[in-house]
Amino acid sequence: MFIAANWKMNLNKKSIKSFVEHLKIYKFSKNVQLCIFPPTIYIDFLSKLIKNIPISIGGQNCHHQSFGAFTGEISAISLKEFGCDYVILGHSERRIYNKETNEYIKKCAQFGIKSSLRPIICVGENLDQRENGKAIDFIEKQITDCLPEDFNELTIAYEPIWSIGTGKIPLQSEIREMHKNIKDIVFSKSKKNVKVLYGGSVNEQNIQEILSINNVDGVLVGGASLKIKDFLAIYGSAVKHLKNYNI
Numbered sequence: 001m002f003i004a005a006n007w008k009m010n011l012n013k014k015s016i017k018s019f020v021e022h023l024k025i026y027k028f029s030k031n032v033q034l035c036i037f038p039p040t041i042y043i044d045f046l047s048k049l050i051k052n053i054p055i056s057i058g059g060q061n062c063h064h065q066s067f068g069a070f071t072g073e074i075s076a077i078s079l080k081e082f083g084c085d086y087v088i089l090g091h092s093e094r095r096i097y098n099k100e101t102n103e104y105i106k107k108c109a110q111f112g113i114k115s116s117l118r119p120i121i122c123v124g125e126n127l128d129q130r131e132n133g134k135a136i137d138f139i140e141k142q143i144t145d146c147l148p149e150d151f152n153e154l155t156i157a158y159e160p161i162w163s164i165g166t167g168k169i170p171l172q173s174e175i176r177e178m179h180k181n182i183k184d185i186v187f188s189k190s191k192k193n194v195k196v197l198y199g200g201s202v203n204e205q206n207i208q209e210i211l212s213i214n215n216v217d218g219v220l221v222g223g224a225s226l227k228i229k230d231f232l233a234i235y236g237s238a239v240k241h242l243k244n245y246n247i
């Protein structure tokens with residue numbers, strides 16, 4: 001079980017320090033893995049603070065070249081050097097605001113893998129596609145076009161755009177169908193298994209319901225990962241869920 005916290009462009013030194021103070025005294029379970037994706041500029045700061053806490057750290061994006069004249073970009077090699085294990089790629093906010101395409105995301109994923117990072121590739125339909133019955137086909141194309149040529153380990157985050165920051169989540173049956181479909185598509189193309197996280201308005205109230213859905217291997221949390229109380233409540237629910245199901 002994997003709980004990922006995407007802090008996006010939020011928090012500062014003071015709030016990160018106070019967040020970590022609470023983590024220091026928390027008893028973590030070996031069965032639920034945690035990873036925080038802070039703003040790039042705070043990766044080193046956070047990484048030093050959580051040195052003795054069993055939490056991984058990741059970047060919110062990376063470029064597809066090692067180094068060079070790419071102003072404002074972040075190299076996968078630099079992420080690795082500063083202690084990152086994971087990188088989020090193709091988040092809908094980057095697809096929308098930074099015009100990232102599937103082809104671009106695929107190149108970044110390939111370079112991330114080459115640099116020993118574990119990519120989490122985000123996919124998700126908009127409301128119009130969901131309402132017009134086009135979600136499954138749209139996600140199939142996103143995955144087919146973003147899938148790295150070669151990988152040992154891959155995670156896909158299914159984040160419907162209409163669910164991000166809105167408090168709305170898909171029906172259980174819609175999440176179940178999409179996650180199963182994502183696993184089938186990846187397996188049919190690569191003969192490899194993939195983990196699929198759900199993301200979009202995950203909170204303390206809905207986490208148990210989401211985790212009880214087949215083929216949900218964890219969650220990618222935005223807003224509710226910014227407050228320590230909410231974040232630990234989500235984590236605690238995930239631990240409880242595994243205990244209830246004896247997983």
Ligand code: 13P
Binds near residue numbers: 159166199
């Ligand atoms: P919210 O949890 O705020 O809806 O954001 C989800 C997300 O975009 C995580 O990457």
